[in-house]
Amino acid sequence: MLWSSSMTEPQTIIDKLWNAHEILRRDDGESLLWVDRHYVHEGSFHAFAKLTERGVRVAEPGLTFGVADHYVPTRGSRHDIADPEIARMVRQVEDNTAKFGIKLFGIDDPRQGIVHVVGPEQGLTLPGLLIVCGDSHTSTHGALGAYAFGIGASEVAHVLMTQTIWQKKPKRMRLTIDGATAPGISAKDIILAVIAQIGADGANGCALEFAGSAIRALSIEGRLTLCNMSIEAGARCGMVAPDAAAIAYLQGRPYAPKGAKFDQAVEAWSKLITDDGAIFDRDISLDAKTIAPIVTWGTSPQDALPIDASVPDPACEANAERAKYLRDALDYMGIAPGKKLSEIAIDRVFIGSCTNARIEDLRAAAAVLAGRISKVPGLVSAGSTVVKRLAEEEGLDRIFRDAGLEWGESGCSMCVGINGDIVAPGERCASTTNRNFRGRQGPGARTHLMSPAMVAAAAVNGHLADVRPLLAGRKT
């Protein structure tokens, strides 16, 4: 059996997934792995060009799925795209997928959305699968117990041509978070706390299993947020063992197995856990109750602090290199050393991206915004068109609009700014996204990462703020 462990020593979930996909291992230690699912998007054009150059076909077109997400407009017409370059990018993914016989959830498809939202939502992402995509946040899909990682364009071409990928087995790392989180704490706060603790390279090259009671208590959507950002700690992939919540989430989804096949799948998935006594290369833990609502202040996701803290003061830093790092980051962000986080005024908000734009994220933000007005402009872009419709059925769009925010179509939007939704130079944005890199949301843009509820709190206050007082007496 594929991942039984009866005859051998105890295995981690990472070992089991690896073994189930290893076609062969060369003497030098590289393994050829079978790829169960491959996702492509507009950015995959370099890889398609390589296929055309070689005059070859896609080996398994039925196992690759495309979406239009990075360049699609979220405001104004989706059809008469004003910018010809952006229009070309959207057309190109349509042409490439059509040419190579790949299913596309294109701009007009009711299933369109951000690739890492669409995969799980459509039941394409399943426990036990090996999933790749030319996008670093492919780590998201590990939330359902898949082995999922981002690859570059040359590897995308290789997967298209062979349905396999060469990999060296990564180090196994486990992060256990036990205990109950305080009220108002979300998966985003947990993962920001983790990255702040271990650093942006703290899990470099590792496959990272999240375990412990605080992780099991998260919904699947929360786990998707968690695994999404494991790449921001340098991990090759993040994962959570599939449990009853994962099975319930997948049952009945369009592409999930049905009937007897679903039962077989559930039986296989139930074995997909780390055995007692299995060894990790690194094993660390964190206490859930120490986690507070967190925001970032700098230009790396590791620059994160609880909302009641103050930004660092380089003058108090003994290490010269670290002091320079702090000075550069604060300088870019336009924040005075030692300033209280809750006194930092913002210019706009963005609720969106593959990190935090699923329905639970929109509900959490709406719970704070209901009956309140945003002091700054902002955009809400659902993670998928399915999420958008559902939010509209629940009346969440009205709450956002009544608060003064714009309700857009679904896409990557202001997370990366390449569809034209950008934060102006020097402007400060409270954002539910995953990267506060310099210029990430547009040249000169200043980004503070936080949870959807915390973005809503920042909107209502006009500055970074603790969401908890705003939740008093409200159902969340």
Next chain:
Amino acid sequence: MDKFTSSTGAACPIEQSNLNTDQILPARYLKWTRAMGIGKVLFHDLRFDAEGKEKPDFPLNKPAWRNAKIIIGARNFGCGSSREAAVYALYDYGIRCVIAPSFGDIFSGNAVQNGVLTAIISDEEAFEIMGALKRTPELLVTVELERQTIVCGNRTYHFAIDPVRRMRLLNGWDDIALTENYGDRITAFKERDQRERAWAFPRVD
């Protein structure tokens, strides 16, 4: 793919840690094809101001380092986005080797695919080499892959690289040609897998 055996040239120190691929190639250039001259926009927003004028302080803009073949970086160089075009930009600018204490995982994989060497040294060694280059910017550095050495002035350093990546760079192996040798094994795996894990194959609609 291109081979890498050795490289000698100017070496540009870039001290920022966690220098991510958004900095190496800003997202708005991701729609460019390589033929459009992607090397010109390498490190664009670090190299140029909002008016498009060069920022004199950025190391790659200094006379001695304009034609650098080598970059000495800090920890976690190339973290972030998987964009392989960041490596195209480095290569097309003329960079053949990046030396740093650690690299983003996907970035160093992409580098190998394009014949760019990512050489790992300790934090202290990186600091030392950067110091020597700042004192004597015209110093030429030689990186040799066979022996895994970096020669900078009268100092020689040993660097680390994954042995598989080393072999691939030395030989310029083409992954796909290599994989095609195993076609029968792949087919056999798939056939068995379709029986044992029928649920893993999505229905066709």
